[in-house]
Amino acid sequence: MNLGWVKLHRKLSDNKLWTSEPFTRGQAWVDMLMLANHKEDFFYVRGNRVTVQRGQLGWSQLGLSKRWSWSRGKTKRFLNELEIDQQIVQQNNFISSLIIIVNYEQYQGDGQQTVQRTDSRRTADGQQTDTNKNVKNDKKEKNVKKKNKDSVCFIKPSLEEVRQYITEKGYNIDPETFIAHYESNGWKVGRNAMKSWKSACVTWSKNPKKDEGKFIWWNIYPKRNGKRVGKADTFVRWAKVKEFDYEDMMTATRNYAASDEMAKDPERFFKLDKGNLPYWREWMEPATPDKQSDKGEWYE
Structure with missing residues (x-):
């Protein structure tokens, strides 16, 4: 149909x-x-x-x-x-x-693909024939159909392809996070299969903090008991976090997730204090084993 x-x-x-x-x-x-x-x-x-x-x-x-x-x-x-x-x-x-x-x-096709039809209808005065005379072009019609069929065939990009594209466009996107996000959800946008990863890059580049930021954060969010936290649970925390720089926040989250502090007390990361993360900026640099105590705490 x-x-x-x-x-x-x-x-x-x-x-x-x-x-x-x-x-x-x-x-x-x-x-x-x-x-x-x-x-x-x-x-x-x-x-x-x-x-x-x-x-x-x-x-x-x-x-x-x-x-x-x-x-x-x-x-x-x-x-x-x-x-x-x-x-x-x-x-x-x-x-x-x-x-x-x-x-x-x-x-809309190419503007040349048309179909000839005859629309005949009965009126009180007799038979009226309304013929819409248009040009048929079978060759162009086949080419357009082939083009449309090819356009919906999605091929997953490589990490290098994504990195090169966002560099050319000047987008402020982490290519590894981009790939990881769509690998984790089967390359879907919402509930639909992805059609164009470049279009997805455009969406991510506009305001990732509001639009796609929560998905990125979910991908790097520390695992609880070895399992990834549910999206809904992560998104609630994302909505509560206040007053942070987007890129710095992502960097700090990665560093904390890989730290010994996280390994010692994984539940600590999941406790919000009035929606604020007072010491998150102290995790802008990865912590070394001998300086864990100098990094400060993530939460009050």
Whole structure:
């Protein structure tokens, strides 16, 4: 049932019936497909030229909220969910906001693939024939199908591939933690199989502290009695921790997890004092066996 095409003209997005009431989530997704550029174009924001490529939307969250009759929070949650599922990628900067449809070609093809059909319907005045004469191109249709089939075949990246990619993009991501996280969950994003690890890197690079940070922390969190702590248990602690620098916190956690102090009293790590970790900065450097007592305690 998910094969074939349903043609929707972009004029539908301007129809009053389309925008007459708050959108459903499915309607919002279809609306994004119609609002996306079918060819490269540009617009200006405060004198700055912003280029919008095919398959991209030059819409802000505020603009979509007004269009869909949604609250700003609902729109943000919806877009974040689509991004986590690797349906879109959000690009925000101080000038503009762009939304990229990850598999745009699967929905729109190359713009040349069409189907000829005859729609005959009976009216009171007699027989009316409405023939939509379009050009069929079997060769291009096969190429598009092959391209779409290949695009969903996911191949796990190597550690070196991830390291090279995040270096090229300048992302502040630990490649080993990235690989470890997805190896532990079977290379899934949420409940869905991963389609693009590069898109996942984009998500991690934006605000890992809020979005993916808790998953990273869970991977390096000290084991209790030799077993990994449940995600829910770890996430509760993550939400309570206050006032720390993200990268430093990860470094300190790794150092503490590998220390003799952790080996002596593993339960100690799991005790929060009002959600604070007063001495965590003292674990920025790995502790040596003869200087464990000089490192201070992780908690008060």
